[in-house]
Amino acid sequence: MSSSSAVAASTSGSAAPATAPTPETLQAVLVKLSDPAVPTADKAKLIVNGEKRTANIDQMNKGLAGYTLTYAVSDVTVQGNTATAQVTINSPHGAAPAMPITWENVDGTWKLSDTSGCLLLGFAQAPCVPA
Template identity: 60%
Template sequence: MLLPARTLRFCVATAAAAIAVTVGLTGCGSDDDSGSATGTTATASTTTAASATTGSGQAAGATPSVEELQTTLAILSDPAKTTQDKVAIVVDGEKRATNIESMTKALAGYGTLKFVVSDVKVTGDTATAQVVISSPNGDAPPMPLTWQQVGGKWKLSDASTCVLLGFAQAPCTP
């Protein structure tokens, strides 16, 4: 189910403003480097759905676990992960490698980002979930993000990746 364009624009605009303020405040932190966090943690809940199994053993339209979706977000935002690690969890990730490198540099020394994923809904090979991003400077409002099942793995969609890259001041170009 797609959200009406007006609602989606409002959610994205609100989330973008919150993240822009959060990322913009990065330089306002302490110079104490004794406790900088580079890991990412996540907690959440999900809904489940029954699905048929294909001949390859993969569940067609199987609902991904919250942990699986959160792991993609954790990898993408973890400054300790390589660009190749991040490219691997994004649909068509190679075309976003430069943006991902810019985001990684922006997040280095920033602190831990946390993701709360909820209300996972699957339509075919696409999963949509509500995601709240928590940073050292506060929480962004919930926003819908999408993942696509590619080769039996759930990868963050290009559109959702571009939203997150934009928040980190590494926007995608057409």
């Protein structure tokens, strides 16, 4: 908790880069996405183009009922408006190896990229094909 990941702003791009999100900010997106009590419409706002994924989210919600997932997010890096972090998913069956997950800053909000959203939906038995 006491260590914070500071990412230096790069001035090499033509647009100002997004402010680096904290691991906790990114983790909160994942926790909300996997909470079966959160309505599909709210979850769709967590993924870039999430409105195209509502049927997958509905399927995931059914599959996650009574099933708790937790996440560990680390090594956040930002390039332009894209953040990448290493994410470990812990389920009642154990932990999955850390994997890179990406978020995109859309109007000041960090949303899961469509590709990462589909990856996570696939793990929850609700696969989709990224656009």
